[in-house]
Amino acid sequence: MAEEPISQEQDSIVALSKALAEAEEKAKTYLADAQRERADYQNLKKRTEQEKQEYQSWANAEVMRLLLPIVDDMERAFSMVDPEFEDSSWVEGFRIIQQNLQDILRAHGCTPLECIGQQFDPNFHEAIAYEDGEEGTVISEHRKGYTMKDKLLRVSQVTVGNGNHAGAGSKHHKGPDNEATE
Numbered sequence: 001m002a003e004e005p006i007s008q009e010q011d012s013i014v015a016l017s018k019a020l021a022e023a024e025e026k027a028k029t030y031l032a033d034a035q036r037e038r039a040d041y042q043n044l045k046k047r048t049e050q051e052k053q054e055y056q057s058w059a060n061a062e063v064m065r066l067l068l069p070i071v072d073d074m075e076r077a078f079s080m081v082d083p084e085f086e087d088s089s090w091v092e093g094f095r096i097i098q099q100n101l102q103d104i105l106r107a108h109g110c111t112p113l114e115c116i117g118q119q120f121d122p123n124f125h126e127a128i129a130y131e132d133g134e135e136g137t138v139i140s141e142h143r144k145g146y147t148m149k150d151k152l153l154r155v156s157q158v159t160v161g162n163g164n165h166a167g168a169g170s171k172h173h174k175g176p177d178n179e180a181t182e
Helices: 003-079 089-107
Strands: 110-112 125-131 138-143 146-148 151-154 156-161
Touching (some): 089 110
Parallel strands (some): 125 156
Antiparallel strands (some): 138 156, 146 151
């Protein structure tokens, strides 16, 4: 009879060992699941923050797009100021406003495209006229183009060289129907 309690104890130990191994396996599974869920949550949090920043950036881009015609109008206005009024205080006040607008654009990563002397690129330039000059080269700019954080906001409207090098000859522009006009 002494052997029976030892046998029961061994069976109990084996059963407990088996239960412990199963519990450890479940614990490992639960730990792996928890770690995976935590990683998924961290990724979701990062993705949500990135989407929020992108949304804010594009909302800012739309505001910048709305300001660009005002910047254009200011530049046009200053190009037409009579030299007699060049040093007047009201002109200086408007120059300060223009500078403030340009500072706002720069603060949001909005910068003008450099295009004069560059090769015409339809991704960044809109050709509105052609003149005598090196073929495919931007000769003059009619409206500035802008990028915002390396993304195009607005293309530049430009005059492009047509390949004729006629010096001081006549200037030819192509109208909307692509007929040359003088």
